[in-house]
Structure formats: structure tokens, C-alpha cells
Amino acid sequence: MSQLSMFLPAEFLDWDAARLEVEVRKHNRLYWDENRPLISDTEFDRLVERLRALNPHSPVLDALGPDPALRVGTPVVHQQSMLSLEKCYDEQTLLDWAAKFEGDVVMTPKVDGCACSIRYGADGRLEVAATRGSGSVGEDITGNVLRIPNVPTRLPITSPVEIRGEVYLPLSAFAKLAGEFANPRNTAAGALKQKDPAKSAAVGLRFMAYDVVGLGLQTELEKFAQAAAWGFEPVSHTLLTRAEMQAGYDGYVARRGELDYEIDGVVFRANRVDEQVRLGFTSHHPRGAIAYKLQGESGLTFLREVEWSISRSRIFTPVGIVDPVNLSGATVTRISLHNWGMVKSKALSIGAECLAVRRGGVIPYLESVTQPGDTPITYPATCPTGGFPLREDGDIIVCTCTTGCAGAVVGVLSHYANVVGIEGFGETWLQTLVEAGLLTQAADFYRLRPEDLVGFERMGDTLAKKLVENCAAHRSDLPLAVFLTSLGVPGLGRTASQTLAKQFRTLERVRAVTAADLLGLPKFAELSAEKIAAGLAAQAATIDALLAAGVTVADVPEAPAESADAGARPFAGQSFLFTGTLAAMPREQAQSRVEALGGKAASGVSKALTYLVVGSEGKAGSKLQKAQEAGVKVLTEAEFVALVEAAEAP
Numbered sequence: 001m002s003q004l005s006m007f008l009p010a011e012f013l014d015w016d017a018a019r020l021e022v023e024v025r026k027h028n029r030l031y032w033d034e035n036r037p038l039i040s041d042t043e044f045d046r047l048v049e050r051l052r053a054l055n056p057h058s059p060v061l062d063a064l065g066p067d068p069a070l071r072v073g074t075p076v077v078h079q080q081s082m083l084s085l086e087k088c089y090d091e092q093t094l095l096d097w098a099a100k101f102e103g104d105v106v107m108t109p110k111v112d113g114c115a116c117s118i119r120y121g122a123d124g125r126l127e128v129a130a131t132r133g134s135g136s137v138g139e140d141i142t143g144n145v146l147r148i149p150n151v152p153t154r155l156p157i158t159s160p161v162e163i164r165g166e167v168y169l170p171l172s173a174f175a176k177l178a179g180e181f182a183n184p185r186n187t188a189a190g191a192l193k194q195k196d197p198a199k200s201a202a203v204g205l206r207f208m209a210y211d212v213v214g215l216g217l218q219t220e221l222e223k224f225a226q227a228a229a230w231g232f233e234p235v236s237h238t239l240l241t242r243a244e245m246q247a248g249y250d251g252y253v254a255r256r257g258e259l260d261y262e263i264d265g266v267v268f269r270a271n272r273v274d275e276q277v278r279l280g281f282t283s284h285h286p287r288g289a290i291a292y293k294l295q296g297e298s299g300l301t302f303l304r305e306v307e308w309s310i311s312r313s314r315i316f317t318p319v320g321i322v323d324p325v326n327l328s329g330a331t332v333t334r335i336s337l338h339n340w341g342m343v344k345s346k347a348l349s350i351g352a353e354c355l356a357v358r359r360g361g362v363i364p365y366l367e368s369v370t371q372p373g374d375t376p377i378t379y380p381a382t383c384p385t386g387g388f389p390l391r392e393d394g395d396i397i398v399c400t401c402t403t404g405c406a407g408a409v410v411g412v413l414s415h416y417a418n419v420v421g422i423e424g425f426g427e428t429w430l431q432t433l434v435e436a437g438l439l440t441q442a443a444d445f446y447r448l449r450p451e452d453l454v455g456f457e458r459m460g461d462t463l464a465k466k467l468v469e470n471c472a473a474h475r476s477d478l479p480l481a482v483f484l485t486s487l488g489v490p491g492l493g494r495t496a497s498q499t500l501a502k503q504f505r506t507l508e509r510v511r512a513v514t515a516a517d518l519l520g521l522p523k524f525a526e527l528s529a530e531k532i533a534a535g536l537a538a539q540a541a542t543i544d545a546l547l548a549a550g551v552t553v554a555d556v557p558e559a560p561a562e563s564a565d566a567g568a569r570p571f572a573g574q575s576f577l578f579t580g581t582l583a584a585m586p587r588e589q590a591q592s593r594v595e596a597l598g599g600k601a602a603s604g605v606s607k608a609l610t611y612l613v614v615g616s617e618g619k620a621g622s623k624l625q626k627a628q629e630a631g632v633k634v635l636t637e638a639e640f641v642a643l644v645e646a647a648e649a650p
């Protein structure tokens with residue numbers, strides 16, 4: 001706007017509030033959404049101030065900035081990558097880190113929110129705010145960030161500046177919300193991506209600045225002072241000597257409950273910028289900073305024993321039995337070791353000192369081995385329930401039996417009962433009934449009679465009758481998707497089952513599908529298509545037995561014809577080019593989904609290209625630059641997935 005001549009008539013001073021609102025809205029839209037301002041910045045400010053004087057509560061004043069519905073989510077290429085932080089869990093590692101540079105250390109809380117970059121142009125205006133995204137490309141959240149009350153919309157500067165920090169939701173604001181989100185961070189992330197600015201603003205987000213990029217300031221302290229002078233809320237910061245670092249961290253641990261925001265660690269940074277520059281970066285983090293994670297969610301313990309749990313698909317998973325350790329307020333003695341591959345890759349042994357981590361409600365797991373143990377871990381030679389030999393298959397240990405393993409059968413039965421909704425059969429019960437030979441496969445649920453059950457410990461007439469009734473209640477007209485999920489075919493979970501049910505509509509047709517039929521469907525990569533087709537075929541006897549036991553499966557009604565036709569080629573006339581690595585699906589699958597929707601997969605950038613899709617992993621490279629020069633619309637991977645899924649929806 002700044003280079004424009006003035007078009008605002010002098011008589012604007014006579015306008016009433018309603019007229020001013022119309023004008024402010026119009027010029028705001030021309031500037032932000034249409035990129036063709038008609039009046040200068042100063043003129044615009046005068047209009048806004050005049051409106052503020054006549055009606056300080058005008059809703060138009062709260063809606064200045066771009067319409068989030070138009071910009072939210074479009075890709076923003078970061079001028080400097082937004083990296084992560086190295087983590088540490090003890091003082092020694094922190095001291096080792098700090099020994100590598102000169103000067104003092106700045107300590108700040110690691111605020112658990114959403115990283116945000118805000119760029120201001122040479123004229124001082126807030127130009128763009130973006131999420132961290134992949135680190136090199138984020139998503140536009142300008143419209144919503146402009147409505148965060150402690151983010152200045154203009155700075156008194158003459159060259160561009162970028163402010164980085166954390167958008168967070170104060171705990172006091174989170175407490176007032178109706179609890180739709182699990183935690184303040186997820187709520188903040190949701191609010192930033194809102195397309196309705198009023199809804200986003202209502203959540204009560206705040207911003208804390210932790211970096212000023214592009215001004216050539218010499219120390220972290222100068223950056224905080226500058227940010228504060230411009231009206232930002234800098235993250236709370238303290239200058240420390242190395243000897244004071246641990247006590248500083250301990251102070252945060254002690255005061256954690258008094259803060260009005262969540263923290264998940266304490267960040268230490270070299271105060272001197274020249275030292276940060278000298279240390280440089282890895283592809284993941286700058287070497288001049290480190291996050292000392294809060295204890296409590298992690299703790300050191302010793303591995304004493306390994307137990308093996310058998311899954312439904314007869315995979316043996318190692319579970320670590322450890323000395324009791326307090327994690328996030330709970331005493332933990334069992335931790336997940338993930339799989340056999342992890343035992344091998346971490347060279348884990350009995351007696352090892354290891355770091356156990358627990359976040360939120362998730363089961364604790366082994367993060368790293370800090371001291372090796374002395375006794376190697378071996379997996380059992382045979383399955384304790386069926387006696388069959390176990391076999392190492394890459395990262396997993398599997399039982400070689402195909403039927404008859406009580407451990408595995410219990411898993412299969414429990415899965416079936418859970419999925420179709422048969423209540424009353426806990427794993428202990430199932431184990432008893434399997435061992436008694438009453439249950440060998442899912443179809444047996446429907447053959448149970450009360451008299452088979454009475455007589456077992458704690459089983460009276462009433463309960464026995466009730467259990468049999470529960471089974472009978474889930475025999476007829478099982479929805480096709482439920483029936484498919486109940487089979488426990490690897491890869492055929494709830495979502496895939498729903499897709500299959502929607503597509504093929506009858507059990508008969510699903511039973512006839514081949515891997516090739518599945519490949520054309522959304523989210524079925526080659527591997528999963530083959531696995532599912534083979535898995536279904538392997539369940540033929542189980543399915544026959546269920547049908548013979550009286551189970552009936554309801555067909556899915558045919559979708560109305562017009563939606564099938566109208567929705568068939570929503571991408572007609574559009575072309576898509578992919579760059580970088582897609583995290584959600586292989587590139588070939590992305591291309592075939594585009595083609596299935598009537599679009600074309602392009603091979604290079606040209607003006608005719610409709611979209612360039614930037615994968616969320618790996619580098620976007622030169623295609624991105626060319627596409628931007630050619631004015632091609634760039635989509636993040638998330639946007640692409642959303643677009644495809646919306647187009648594929650019936």
C-alpha cells in the first residue's frame with residue numbers, strides 16, 4: 001500500500017460508523033485477500049482510527065487482516081529452516097553440551113505450544129505468520145495470528161524482521177473451554193488452523209517470542225529486550241553460569257504447577273550469537289541450544305527381566321520388567337520394548353540402565369540405554385501355550401503354529417467379541433473356555449449352551465444364560481464392515497473394512513476380491529493390498545464356519561446413482577506434480593488416486609500445471625522454486641490429502 005497515492009476523499013471525516021465499517025472492510029479485503037490495495041497504509045490507518053473513535057467496539061476492528069478461510073493452510077517456505085532441539089535428561093549431558101562454547105547460558109522454559117514464525121516487511125507490517133510444518137515449509141496461519149492480542153501488527157522497523165516463538169493457550173483459558181481437546185497444545189493447534197477467525201480468536205491464544213531473526217543482534221538477551229520493546233511477550237529468560245544451570249532447571253521443576261502454561265522442559269541456549277554460529281547445526285537441531293526435558297515424564301531404571309506377550313497374529317512382543325520408577329506421578333514396573341528389532345538395535349541386555357519415558361496417558365516405553373547390562377536377552381525357543389517353535393522374522397518374533405495355540409486363540413476370540421459387541425467374555429474367561437476345549441474359533445461363540453458353562457468357577461445359571469444370550473444377540477445382520485474387521489486380518493482394520501464394505505457391498509463380493517481390485521482403492525498401497533487379499537483368503541474356513549453357525553451379514557445398500565456419477569471425476573482438467581517425499585503414501589499411490597479422480601499426474605513444472613504438492617519429508621528442491629515463479633498453486637502434503645479425501649468421499 002505504501003507507494004500508492006491517496007484516494008481517500010477528504011470528506012471521509014463526515015462519514016458515520018456504518019459507512020466507515022464498509023470502507024474499512026473493503027480496503028482490508030483489497031489489501032489482504034485480493035492483493036490490490038487502492039489506498040496507502042496511512043490512509044487506511046486514518047480510516048481505522050476514525051472508526052475506532054466513533055465505535056470502539058465495532059466488530060470490524062477485530063476482523064482486520066486476511067480472511068483465514070482464503071489463506072489458512074497455504075504453504076509458506078521458511079527463509080531459514082525451523083529446526084528442532086536436541087534433548088537431554090541429566091546434568092552431565094547438559095554440562096558437556098555447555099563446555100563447547102564461550103560465554104553465559106540463557107535459560108527459558110520450553111513452552112508446550114505450537115512453533116510459529118511471524119514475518120514483518122520493511123514497512124513494518126505483519127506480512128505472514130506460519131506454522132513450523134516440515135521445518136522448511138509451513139502453513140499460513142496469518143489471519144488467526146493477527147487476532148492474537150499480544151502479537152503486534154506493525155513494528156517500527158525499516159528492514160524485514162522475523163519473530164519466532166510459541167503460540168500457546170494459557171491453562172486458565174484452557175480451563176474455561178468445554179473440553180473438546182485433550183490438552184492446551186492440541187487446542188492451540190486446532191485454533192490456529194481455524195477458517196473462522198472469530199472462532200479462533202474466541203479460544204484465547206497467546207504468543208511468546210523466543211527469537212528475533214534478521215536484525216543482527218549479538219546476544220539472546222538483546223533479542224528478548226528488542227522483542228519486549230516492540231510489544232511482544234518474550235519467553236521468561238534468565239542468564240546463568242554453567243554451575244547454576246541444574247539449580248535453574250530444578251527451579252522450573254518446582255514451579256511448574258504455578259505457571260499458567262504447560263512446559264515440557266527447559267531450554268538452554270548460548271547467549272552469544274557468534275558462538276551459536278560457530279557451533280552450527282545438524283539437519284535436526286542447532287548445536288547452540290538444548291532442551292533439558294522434564295523428569296517425571298522420564299526416569300532412569302534397570303531392566304531386570306523380559307516377558308513376552310503374544311498378540312492375536314502370534315507375534316511375540318518383549319515387555320521389560322524394571323525396577324519401580326516414578327513417571328508422571330505413577331510407579332511403573334513394566335515398559336514397552338516395542339519389538340525384537342529394538343532389543344537388537346539398542347543392544348539391550350538384562351541389568352542395563354535405561355531411560356523410561358511416559359507421555360500423557362501412553363504406556364511407558366524404553367527411550368534409550370544409558371549403561372549396558374550383563375546378560376543377553378533371548379527369546380523363548382517355543383511358544384509357552386502351544387509348544388510350537390518360535391522364529392525370528394526381521395524385527396519380529398513369530399510363532400510357527402497356525403492353529404491351536406491357546407494364547408493366540410484367546411486373542412482372536414477376544415478381538416471378535418470386542419468388534420461384534422459380544423459382552424462378558426474377558427480374557428481370563430476366554431482362556432478357561434479355550435483350555436476346556438469349548439471355544440476353538442469365533443463360530444463356537446454361537447454354539448455355547450448354558451449347560452456348557454455352568455460349573456466353571458464363579459459361573460451360575462443366570463450368568464451362563466446371559467452369556468449365551470449375549471452371543472445370540474450379535475449373530476444376525478452384522479454390518480459388513482464390522483464383520484470384516486472382526487476377522488482380524490492384518491491390515492484390515494476398521495477404516496480399511498469400511499472402505500471395502502462401501503466399495504463391494506456384499507460379503508460374497510468381498511470374498512472374491514484380488515489384490516489388483518484393492519489397489520485402485522484409496523489408501524491401499526501395493527503391500528497392504530496383497531496382505532489383505534491373502535489374509536482374507538486365509539480366513540475362508542473361519543468365514544464359512546461363522547456362516548454355518550448362523551451368522552448373517554447385512555449388505556451395504558447401493559449409493560444413489562447421481563452421486564456416483566457427479567463425484568466420479570472431480571479432478572478433471574487438473575494436473576498434479578509431486579516433489580519431496582510424501583509421508584502419507586507412496587508417490588505412485590498419490591498419482592493413481594489423482595488419476596482415479598479424473599486428474600493428471602504431471603512430470604514437470606509448467607504454467608499449465610494446476611498444483612505442486614510438496615511432500616512433508618525430505619527436500620522440496622528446485623521444483624518448488626520454479627512452481628512459485630510460474631505462479632502454480634503449491635499444496636502441502638496435508639492439504640493434498642485433504643483435497644483427495646474430500647473428492648473421494650461419496
Ligand code: IVH
Nearest residue numbers: 083084085108109110111115166210235267
Ligand atoms: S529455542 C531450534 N526456546 O521447542 C529452535 N524453543 O523442540 C530453537 N520451544 O519447535 C528454539 N519453547 O517451538 C526455544 N523457550 C523456547 C521454546 C522453544 C518451546 C519449541 C520450539 C521448537 C521446539 C523444539
